[in-house]
Amino acid sequence: MLTIYHVKGTRSVRVIWVCEELNVPYQVEVIDFSPEYRASAEWRAKSPTGKVPAMTDGDLTMFESGAMAEYVLDRYGYGKLQPSPGTLAAAHCRQWCWFAEATFARPLGEIVNHRRVAPNGELVDFVIEDCKARARTCIDAIEGVVATSPYLVGGTFSLADIMNGYTLMLADNFGVLTDDHPHTMEYYRRLGERPAFQVAREAG
Structure with missing residues (x-):
């Protein structure tokens, strides 16, 4: 299942929104937004710059909200929320x-x-x-x-x-x-x- 690492109001809103529109199963993990945690090796393994959001899907780990949203569409959208390729x-x-x-x-x-x-x-x-x-x-x-x-x-x-x-x-x-x-x-x-x-x- 998709896991979206999230802080309220941050760019992970985009990814959650996409999942909700598509009825894609996901879970939200709210992270500690303190500078200390965002500088930790644990978080930097998911987000190398320490920023939010990040996302995992099986063995895949991603950061950058736009890329994450595109991945969800490509993997689970079946043509929804995007025009036909090449048009x-x-x-x-x-x-x-x-x-x-x-x-x-x-x-x-x-x-x-x-x-x-x-x-x-x-x-x-x-x-x-x-x-x-x-x-x-x-x-x-x-x-x-x-x-x-x-x-x-x-x-x-x-x-x-x-x-x-x-x-x-x-x-x-x-x-x-x-x-x-x-x-x-x-x-x-x-x-x-x-x-x-x-x-x-x-x-x-």
């Missing part, structure tokens, strides 16, 4: 999946890191505002699609929506997702109505 829709699905982490999540992660390393909590306002501005540019890109389509790829719910749905959750937490993007707000609301997303958000 234009498949290319766009991959584009949006990579966008969710490589482009959209990056400035949001920089906000977290800045808050973590700022001495005595002395945040540099213009750094935070630059990160938020770059995140809003990413929401602009999503807005341009969901203004005319219920989902990001071909009007059909897919892994692209799961990957970006989690990043929108982060953006919402940081107050970056606002009424300035009404179609994205509605899109995120609809994603939030999915039982699988609700389970994933509350896990842990």
Whole structure:
């Protein structure tokens, strides 16, 4: 059985969400998020950088949430949540999946890191505002699609929506997702109505 090593609200939400959508059996193991445990040999054997999440499936051990989600689809999805391979829709699905982490999540992660390393909590306002501005540019890109389509790829719910749905959750937490993007707000609301997303958000 799949084991997802998880801390509430982290990127393992994506993997749990995929499993819930597909009705794939899995178990969640909530880990100790302390710096000491994440630096331990036990955890580094699963996640070499010490980050969350990680996943095991038999002899397989993986880290990186997007790769884990793709593995679950390839192994257990039987064509669900992804367009047919080699199609234009498949290319766009991959584009949006990579966008969710490589482009959209990056400035949001920089906000977290800045808050973590700022001495005595002395945040540099213009750094935070630059990160938020770059995140809003990413929401602009999503807005341009969901203004005319219920989902990001071909009007059909897919892994692209799961990957970006989690990043929108982060953006919402940081107050970056606002009424300035009404179609994205509605899109995120609809994603939030999915039982699988609700389970994933509350896990842990």
